[in-house]
Amino acid sequence: AQKVTQxxxxxxxxxxxxxxxxxxxxxxDTTYYLFWYKQPPSGELxxxxxxxxxxxxxxxxxxxxxxxxxxxxxFNFTITASQVVDSAVxxxxxxxxxxTDSWGKLQFGAGTQVVVTP
Amino acid sequence: DAGITQSPRHKVTETGTPVTLRCHQTENHxxxxxxxxxxxHGLRLIHYSYGVxxxxxxxxxxxxxxxxxxxxxxxxxxxxxxxxQTSVYFCAISERGRNQxxxxxxxxxxxxx
Numbered sequence: 001a002q003k004v005t006q007x008x009x010x011x012x013x014x015x016x017x018x019x020x021x022x023x024x025x026x027x028x029d030t031t032y033y034l035f036w037y038k039q040p041p042s043g044e045l046x047x048x049x050x051x052x053x054x055x056x057x058x059x060x061x062x063x064x065x066x067x068x069x070x071x072x073x074x075f076n077f078t079i080t081a082s083q084v085v086d087s088a089v090x091x092x093x094x095x096x097x098x099x100t101d102s103w104g105k106l107q108f109g110a111g112t113q114v115v116v117t118p
Numbered sequence: 119d120a121g122i123t124q125s126p127r128h129k130v131t132e133t134g135t136p137v138t139l140r141c142h143q144t145e146n147h148x149x150x151x152x153x154x155x156x157x158x159h160g161l162r163l164i165h166y167s168y169g170v171x172x173x174x175x176x177x178x179x180x181x182x183x184x185x186x187x188x189x190x191x192x193x194x195x196x197x198x199x200x201x202x203q204t205s206v207y208f209c210a211i212s213e214r215g216r217n218q219x220x221x222x223x224x225x226x227x228x229x230x231x
Binding site: 004006035037043044045047050091093104105106107108109110111 | 149151153158159160161162163166176177206208210212214218219220221222224225
């Protein structure tokens, strides 16, 4: 069963518009970690942020912000004033920490392609 | 950037041939992972390692084997490649395993004809 759902396959915006990427996860663990990664057209995967299940504080880093809500099992990502360089595929991922068997295994969503046009 | 090198970066081979992909790290991290990336699936874990000679299966391990004889090297082998294994393969490393960010290599694009 898919544990991380990114319902938006592709989002197209014009430069300077804000864009919000949705991520909904499913887990029975009380301790877990959520991640966002960026994959630009060049193909590498770039780590953006990690949150743990006990810290629901929203976070802002430059033009990026994250909204973590346990009540709705969501960890959404917003890019403010988008730029062409933000064009990439963005992945949300879950790591469950319930047992030592987890060993940091990441479960990824299918990804959301963001296209920013000038 | 994390010191992760994947080789080869690109490979084209025929169905039924064995293929080995190599992941080499210079970070001395304990945990290493192999993922495959396919459209519509994101990345899926194939195998992972939590130490030298300590490995285990991931979500899509059928048709793959791994070995880790040294901390720095994690090998992924397709014993008899099939067209369904055409994919982009990523290696990742992590310092403390679970719940720590994983840092990824640049990927290997494998085509099986």
